[in-house]
Amino acid sequence: MSEKKLAIIATKGTLDWAYPPFILASTAAALGYETEIFFTFYGLQLLKKDLDLQVTSLGNPGMPMPMPMPVLIQALPGMQSMMTMMMKQKMKSKGVASLEELRELCQEAEVRLVACQMTVDLFEMDTKEFIDGVEYGGAATFFEFAGDSDICLYI
Amino acid sequence: MADFDRELDASGLNCPLPILRAKKTLADMESGQVLHIIATDPGSVKDFEAFAKQTGNELMSSGEEGGKFTFLIKKA
Numbered sequence: 001m002s003e004k005k006l007a008i009i010a011t012k013g014t015l016d017w018a019y020p021p022f023i024l025a026s027t028a029a030a031l032g033y034e035t036e037i038f039f040t041f042y043g044l045q046l047l048k049k050d051l052d053l054q055v056t057s058l059g060n061p062g063m064p065m066p067m068p069m070p071v072l073i074q075a076l077p078g079m080q081s082m083m084t085m086m087m088k089q090k091m092k093s094k095g096v097a098s099l100e101e102l103r104e105l106c107q108e109a110e111v112r113l114v115a116c117q118m119t120v121d122l123f124e125m126d127t128k129e130f131i132d133g134v135e136y137g138g139a140a141t142f143f144e145f146a147g148d149s150d151i152c153l154y155i
Numbered sequence: 156m157a158d159f160d161r162e163l164d165a166s167g168l169n170c171p172l173p174i175l176r177a178k179k180t181l182a183d184m185e186s187g188q189v190l191h192i193i194a195t196d197p198g199s200v201k202d203f204e205a206f207a208k209q210t211g212n213e214l215m216s217s218g219e220e221g222g223k224f225t226f227l228i229k230k231a
Binding site for chain 1: 167168169170171172174175178195196206209210
């Protein structure tokens with residue numbers, strides 16, 4: 001049986017949207033998939049050693065809130081860090097893995113992590129801030145792997 | 156209950172951790188050995204079925220006792 005392949009493009013850099021790429025990649029690897037995640041634009045935040053990802057309900061009316069809150073109140077200073085803290089607490093209490101743990105599991109399972117070189121240059125990001133084991137490449141690098149993939153996801 | 160060689164308590168852990176821990180534990184086991192898994196995540200019932208089907212490890216039993224889900228998986 002030849003190995004199946006999963007290719008993921010991770011484009012978002014918020015606490016909530018950081019989960020799908022790492023959950024799917026680590027699970028796929030556990031199921032025997034050869035897996036690659038291509039991090040581009042805000043998704044590059046997921047590669048930083050010190051993850052400081054935030055979540056906000058602004059512009060996201062679907063986010064369940066503990067109490068109804070007018071949008072202008074949600075925009076007040078300190079609200080974003082409060083929501084982030086509450087979300088992290090909730091995840092911990094529900095036994096949801098931390099992103100650091102999921103990312104480590106991905107690396108242990110040899111999921112290839114590829115950073116988009118163009119976005120790194122565009123945002124003048126310091127690659128020393130990224131975890132070890134990240135590869136750098138462009139669109140052609142992505143297609144080299146994705147072209148043979150069985151599943152390809154844009155997140 | 157059938158005998159098993161190793162036990163994994165994944166109680167309190169949520170998707171995908173029970174699967175990932177099981178995969179890791181199975182990696183240290185010999186072919187034919189049996190892993191007993193305890194989980195509290197209701198999603199793990201379907202997930203372990205799918206895990207077994209896709210990895211070739213045999214799901215020998217799947218049950219529920221007092222809010223806990225238990226599985227026996229034989230390593231392929």
